[in-house]
Amino acid sequence: MSGKEIQSYFEFVLPLVKTAGKVIVEAKDIEIEIKTEIYDLVTIYDRKVEDILIKTIKKQYPTHKFIGEEESSAKSQISELTDDPTWIIDPIDGTANFVRGFPVTCISIGLTINKEQVLGIVYNPYMDEMYTAIKGQGAYMNGKRIYTNKQSDIQKTVINYEVSLARAEKYRDLYLYRFSHLIGVVQGMRSMGSAALGLCYVANGSMDAYQCDGLYPWDAAAGVVIVREAGGAVADSTIGKEFDIMNPNFIAAASKPLLDQLLAVEKQGDDERLAALLVKKANIGCR
Numbered sequence: 001m002s003g004k005e006i007q008s009y010f011e012f013v014l015p016l017v018k019t020a021g022k023v024i025v026e027a028k029d030i031e032i033e034i035k036t037e038i039y040d041l042v043t044i045y046d047r048k049v050e051d052i053l054i055k056t057i058k059k060q061y062p063t064h065k066f067i068g069e070e071e072s073s074a075k076s077q078i079s080e081l082t083d084d085p086t087w088i089i090d091p092i093d094g095t096a097n098f099v100r101g102f103p104v105t106c107i108s109i110g111l112t113i114n115k116e117q118v119l120g121i122v123y124n125p126y127m128d129e130m131y132t133a134i135k136g137q138g139a140y141m142n143g144k145r146i147y148t149n150k151q152s153d154i155q156k157t158v159i160n161y162e163v164s165l166a167r168a169e170k171y172r173d174l175y176l177y178r179f180s181h182l183i184g185v186v187q188g189m190r191s192m193g194s195a196a197l198g199l200c201y202v203a204n205g206s207m208d209a210y211q212c213d214g215l216y217p218w219d220a221a222a223g224v225v226i227v228r229e230a231g232g233a234v235a236d237s238t239i240g241k242e243f244d245i246m247n248p249n250f251i252a253a254a255s256k257p258l259l260d261q262l263l264a265v266e267k268q269g270d271d272e273r274l275a276a277l278l279v280k281k282a283n284i285g286c287r
């Protein structure tokens with residue numbers, strides 16, 4: 001796949017994402033549906049945005065594949081990632097924010113080719129902030145190059161530790177384990193409710209690090225490319241385990257030295273206990 005082809009996909013999808021963003025800002029009388037649990041929400045707007053994106057891209061590129069949050073939920077299955085160009089879509093990342101009008105809400109769309117993450121677009125329509133990256137070409141916000149802040153000292157680090165999933169019983173002990181190890185070491189912690197934007201805030205230098213367990217491919221498919229292209233580092237939160245976009249438990253940091261320090265904190269505890277706490281996702285029913 002040539003760089004030119006990826007560029008042409010990018011140019012096709014970018015205005016489409018912007019148009020889909022209008023559906024989010026113009027949403028009215030938002031009715032909340034519970035998918036599986038009280039904290040697992042969906043609205044007609046999530047489905048509408050995903051529909052627009054998949055249908056329009058499919059029409060233009062009929063051989064491309066898709067992994068979308070809401071189509072996966074509908075069939076209770078996440079399609080396997082293949083070597084084909086695959087658009088991984090989170091139509092509204094931060095649905096719990098969206099239904100409250102809290103403007104940390106975005107569309108996230110990533111592209112993989114040969115299972116490699118090559119393109120990421122994250123759009124916050126409330127702020128009109130468009131974060132983009134193509135592998136090897138840097139990261140941008142509204143067309144302006146962005147960089148991580150290069151923080152390399154864990155004690156001076158503010159980390160966005162995404163805790164929404166700690167609401168689920170099966171994740172609670174793991175989150176408490178990580179929280180209790182981090183809290184005494186870093187300068188501060190935050191939790192904002194959008195994984196994709198959390199990654200973009202690391203990419204643009206306004207946050208030093210981001211960490212979350214138990215996410216899904218669509219939460220991380222775009223943001224991870226954007227962090228990497230902005231000069232940041234991403235790794236699975238278990239030392240030595242390779243980052244897997246289909247099963248993202250990970251830390252993203254402004255610099256590699258900071259990433260290594262954050263990983264080392266995870267190691268301070270009892271390895272066996274941590275291993276036992278890492279939940280293997282059997283299905284997509286918990287987010």
Ligand code: IPD
Binds near residue numbers: 196
């Ligand atoms: C959620 C957000 C949140 C994270 C949850 C995700 P959604 O995505 O990214 O920050 O903590 O685990 O599921 O459901 O709003 O698309």
Ligand code: CA
Binds near residue numbers: 040095
């Ligand atoms: Ca969701």
Ligand code: CA
Binds near residue numbers: 090092094195218219
């Ligand atoms: Ca999400």
Ligand code: CA
Binds near residue numbers: 069091092095
């Ligand atoms: Ca979503």
